[in-house]
Amino acid sequence: xxxxxKMSNLLLFSIHVAxxxxxxxxxxxxxxxxLDIATEQPPLKRTPHDPITKFQLYKGHTFIGEMxxxxxxxxxxxxxxxxxxxxxxVMIIHGWTLDGMLENWIWKxxxxxxIRQRDVNVxxxxxxxxxxxxxxxxVKNTQRVGQAIANFLDWLEEFHQLSKGKVHLIGYSLGAxxxxxxxxxxxxxxxxxxxxxxxxxxxxxxxxxxxxRLSPDDADFVDALHTFTHGHMxxxxxxxxxxxxxxxxxxxGTFQPGCYFKHMYKHIAExxxxxxxxxxxxxxxxxxxxxxxxxxxxxKQSVAYWCNDLNTFNKGVCLSCRKNRCNTLGYNIKKVRxxxxxxxxxxxxxxxxxxxxxxxxxxxFINQIEHRKLEPSLTVSLYGTKGDSENLxxxxxxxxxxxxxxxxxxxxxxxxxxxxxxKFKWENSAAWTNLWNTVKTYFPWRQGDINPExxxxxxxxxAGETQHKVTFCSLxxxxxxxxxxxxxxxxxxxxxxxxxxxxxxxxxxxx
Numbered sequence: 001x002x003x004x005x006k007m008s009n010l011l012l013f014s015i016h017v018a019x020x021x022x023x024x025x026x027x028x029x030x031x032x033x034x035l036d037i038a039t040e041q042p043p044l045k046r047t048p049h050d051p052i053t054k055f056q057l058y059k060g061h062t063f064i065g066e067m068x069x070x071x072x073x074x075x076x077x078x079x080x081x082x083x084x085x086x087x088x089x090v091m092i093i094h095g096w097t098l099d100g101m102l103e104n105w106i107w108k109x110x111x112x113x114x115i116r117q118r119d120v121n122v123x124x125x126x127x128x129x130x131x132x133x134x135x136x137x138x139v140k141n142t143q144r145v146g147q148a149i150a151n152f153l154d155w156l157e158e159f160h161q162l163s164k165g166k167v168h169l170i171g172y173s174l175g176a177x178x179x180x181x182x183x184x185x186x187x188x189x190x191x192x193x194x195x196x197x198x199x200x201x202x203x204x205x206x207x208x209x210x211x212x213r214l215s216p217d218d219a220d221f222v223d224a225l226h227t228f229t230h231g232h233m234x235x236x237x238x239x240x241x242x243x244x245x246x247x248x249x250x251x252x253g254t255f256q257p258g259c260y261f262k263h264m265y266k267h268i269a270e271x272x273x274x275x276x277x278x279x280x281x282x283x284x285x286x287x288x289x290x291x292x293x294x295x296x297x298x299x300k301q302s303v304a305y306w307c308n309d310l311n312t313f314n315k316g317v318c319l320s321c322r323k324n325r326c327n328t329l330g331y332n333i334k335k336v337r338x339x340x341x342x343x344x345x346x347x348x349x350x351x352x353x354x355x356x357x358x359x360x361x362x363x364x365f366i367n368q369i370e371h372r373k374l375e376p377s378l379t380v381s382l383y384g385t386k387g388d389s390e391n392l393x394x395x396x397x398x399x400x401x402x403x404x405x406x407x408x409x410x411x412x413x414x415x416x417x418x419x420x421x422x423k424f425k426w427e428n429s430a431a432w433t434n435l436w437n438t439v440k441t442y443f444p445w446r447q448g449d450i451n452p453e454x455x456x457x458x459x460x461x462x463a464g465e466t467q468h469k470v471t472f473c474s475l476x477x478x479x480x481x482x483x484x485x486x487x488x489x490x491x492x493x494x495x496x497x498x499x500x501x502x503x504x505x506x507x508x509x510x511x
């Protein structure tokens with residue numbers, strides 16, 4: 001893990017900085033560029049159409065579809081492209097580009113949007129000529145493109161009665177901040193309905209005032225997905241701070257499953273030397289595929305939970321849906337405006353569909369060896385009405401001390417239905433076995449005193465997705481001791497109060 005972390009730091013620094021900032025010779029020059037960006041004023045409203053920013057209406061229903069260019073201020077092009085002014089508009093806005101070409105994810109997202117809502121106008125905003133620049137130059141160009149989009153939307157509203165309240169901007173990386181500028185620059189009192197930022201770019205946007213980046217003020221509702229916020233020397237590819245009403249941090253937002261640097265050799269074998277870039281791009285672009293997943297897999301929507309930080313979430317204490325504390329990631333999000341940004345956490349799979357099921361476990365361990373801390377390797381198996389999920393690792397963030405209650409998060413990609421039974425196991429390691437055999441050899445008369453042992457009487461479980469609470473009791477009440485290489489079965493306790501609460505949940509009664 002430490003080696004992978006060092007590689008990630010090296011690659012982040014060498015790829016992102018070397019490719020992006022090679023022409024900036026010293027720190028003072030970088031500061032000068034930053035100040036230029038922070039103080040630059042937006043272009044004047046109602047400027048003539050910017051020909052470099054292209055608006056392409058997606059015409060197909062496949063992953064590679066035909067496009068029809070709409071020219072602002074030229075209504076005939078709307079008719080020629082069969083643009084429906086009574087239908088909603090979704091605009092897809094790409095980010096910084098190394099090769100000057102539109103990436104494949106754009107067609108996948110456009111097709112998924114058309115599959116989900118056939119009458120929607122999907123517009124791909126092509127600003128490749130302005131994005132295919134040294135990174136700081138591309139950053140400065142985001143304001144120019146945002147102004148072009150604002151002018152385009154003002155024209156549609158003024159001359160074709162298409163309200164901005166029917167517009168959804170989806171921006172990836174630098175495109176997220178382009179969306180923010182567009183929302184900031186539009187005319188009139190009607191805001192853009194929604195802006196979705198997909199891993200908004202971090203460098204030169206982290207920590208700047210809200211009017212110089214994507215922010216909650218840029219639309220009626222703003223949501224953001226943060227998938228590659230791992231930082232090195234003050235830089236991270238994706239922005240770390242909150243920029244929306246709801247900010248989602250899948251798997252903590254730093255790295256994503258399947259994108260670790262141990263997979264770099266696989267990427268090199270598939271893409272050649274560009275495989276290094278693919279490794280970095282994997283986590284950054286995961287935000288895009290999470291959103292596409294929300295469009296294509298309506299029956300497997302990922303749920304996230306409001307929490308102060310990742311460590312607290314990993315303890316399982318944030319799995320509440322009361323007062324909008326949980327929400328759906330992606331297209332189907334519940335659009336609730338909040339006074340302060342909410343940081344939302346969830347776990348995901350490495351592949352689509354990304355959904356997993358979250359459980360909070362609460363256990364009071366009774367340590368039989370007083371004044372001694374234990375760090376056992378524990379697993380739990382879940383058995384439900386629809387399926388089973390076995391040998392899930394228990395991640396405790398502190399040693400087990402006597403007579404203390406611990407909470408932790410368990411998650412699985414299997415929908416097991418209602419949880420009916422648990423199997424708790426203390427895994428035995430070879431190192432521990434050798435040590436224990438040595439202890440028994442030298443201190444045979446002390447075996448009963450020093451044998452590591454835990455007693456677990458009850459396990460309380462809360463399912464995040466259903467909000468059901470269940471208490472489990474040991475099947476063998478005569479012997480509740482748990483030792484290395486031993487497993488214990490737990491079943492629903494008789495007269496479990498959680499079962500009554502769950503029935504009230506199903507009947508729509510507040511608890």
